[in-house]
Amino acid sequence: MRYRCTTYTPADGTTTTDYAEDTAALLLRRALENGFTLTADPAATTVTLTRGMRTVTLTPAEPLGPLTPAQRRALLALAADPGQPITWERSARNVSHLEHAGHALSHAVSVTLSDRGMVTGTGHPGTRATLTLRAWLAIARNQGNPSAAAAILRDAYRQPAPTRT
Structure with missing residues (x-):
């Protein structure tokens, strides 16, 4: 799965890059480690990370679709x-x-x-x-509440990265 990452800084303007799942998850984890504030829009399944004058928005490149x-x-x-x-x-x-x-x-x-x-x-x-x-975005979307969705994502990505076997 791919994620669209849109970054804004006053000096550089807006840039958009597509990332693979692992890279997007690493970006989210590292941003939280570095003091970025996480907000979420569960309806749009969007995560926004902010610190100072920098804003990073992650959105799935393909829509999540409804869950059964x-x-x-x-x-x-x-x-x-x-x-x-x-x-x-x-x-x-x-x-x-x-x-x-x-x-x-x-x-x-x-x-x-x-x-x-x-x-x-x-x-x-x-x-x-x-x-x-x-x-995690689908679980956050299920909450419908931006604060609850942000809390779910913060908790999921503040944990140490899982080891792969």
Whole structure:
């Protein structure tokens, strides 16, 4: 997934660059580490970072689209306990699915979240998965409240970066 990053400074004016998921997430994490203030517009799924005269806005290059009730419940469950690992596993019928905190998500929901860019991972048994910036934006959008959405994103990106296995 790609993100449009628009930066404004009085000296340089406005510049727009597209970034990959990992780069956009790193930019967000580093900006918070460096004292930027985060605000969010859940309706537009936009994150704005400001510090002094610099403003950086991140927006998904492709719209998020609506979530089904099952997808929304799954994302909220995965986000509810970020300390618990998310892993790809195989069911007794040998189909891949996500597991989190001892609970298995259905194959259909797991694959759909993966296809929509909401989780990382390949679906191979035992591999770790993480929620993507796209997933956190969808969770924030679900709140509908800019303050709550900003708090969710701040909490998600102030944590240490997850390790990949």
